[in-house]
Amino acid sequence: MKVLVLNGSPQKRGTVATLLRAVAEGAQEKHEVEWIDLYSLDMKPCIACMKCRPDNICVLPRDDAHIMGEKIKEAGALIVGTPTHWGNMSAQLKTLFDRNVPAFMGEKASGMPIPRQKGKTAIIGTACSTPWPFNFIAAESRGAIRAVREVLHYGGYKILGTVIKPGSKSKPGVPDQLLEKARSIGKKL
Numbered sequence: 001m002k003v004l005v006l007n008g009s010p011q012k013r014g015t016v017a018t019l020l021r022a023v024a025e026g027a028q029e030k031h032e033v034e035w036i037d038l039y040s041l042d043m044k045p046c047i048a049c050m051k052c053r054p055d056n057i058c059v060l061p062r063d064d065a066h067i068m069g070e071k072i073k074e075a076g077a078l079i080v081g082t083p084t085h086w087g088n089m090s091a092q093l094k095t096l097f098d099r100n101v102p103a104f105m106g107e108k109a110s111g112m113p114i115p116r117q118k119g120k121t122a123i124i125g126t127a128c129s130t131p132w133p134f135n136f137i138a139a140e141s142r143g144a145i146r147a148v149r150e151v152l153h154y155g156g157y158k159i160l161g162t163v164i165k166p167g168s169k170s171k172p173g174v175p176d177q178l179l180e181k182a183r184s185i186g187k188k189l
Contacts, residue, residue, distance in 0.1 A: 001076035003033045003189055008082035008093030010039040015127035015168045020081040022179040023123055023163060026186025027079065034071070038092040041068065046098035056102045065099035072103045077121045077189050078157065080148055084128035087143030097151045104155035115156025122157040123185055124148050131167035141166060161185035 005024050009016035024033045041064035051059045058065060072078070082089040089097075097104070106114040126148075128141040139146075141164045149159060163182045165174055 001031045001189070002074060003027045003031045003077045003079060004071055004075035005033060005035045005079045006081065006093065006096070007035065007037045007039075008080065008090040008096075009127075010090070010092070011083075012037050012039075014083070015165050015172070015174060016081040016083050016125060018174045019125040019127065019163050019165060019178070019182050020079055022174075022182035023079050023125060023186035026183035027077070027189045029187060031077070031189055033079075034075075036068070036071070038090075038096055041065070041092070041096075043068075043092070043095050043099060045095055052102050053107055056106070058099050058102070060099070065096060068096055069100040069103040072100060072117075075120070077123075078152070079123045079125070079186070080152070081125040082144055082148060084126050084130070084140045084144040087139050089144050089147045093148070104151060113154050115154060118156030120155075120157050121160050121189060122152045123160050123162070123189070124152075125163040125182065127165040127168045129167070129169035131170055133166075160188045 005020055007017050007020055027033055043063055043065040044060050082093045105116055108114060124145055126141055126144045130140045145162055165178060
């Protein structure tokens, strides 16, 4: 199976990338893994024209968002990581998701969503500068996970697990125990 890693962090060697690498290590024992740094892509923002819904493709001129939509459709699983930005996902990950609504879901004539990735699996990782337990109390990490989970839910993905690193500012680095948890979740793919 092909597993696509979506690093939604601008830091290619930061905390989120470290978590994703550990998940990918677990997954690559059985699967082909492709890594994408989203901040290296050239993607125009969504213009909210809604034409992608009936046309099943974004109407903007072809760019990396179109290519990523094709890769998402081909992949059997996603590993999605994002830093926590105001209790949400990063801007670049949100742009990717906004531009690829048709890769994740279709619509019935009634407007009800139809998942297009049903039966596929995903893992979500995030890092947050807010220390534990305030990252969950204030809905920082919880908010980022919720936002990514929402997109994947509409796509029909089953979430196999989440990896969360709180307090990344005051306690940089990722503890070995959390890296092992990430590898273990990656092996579930």
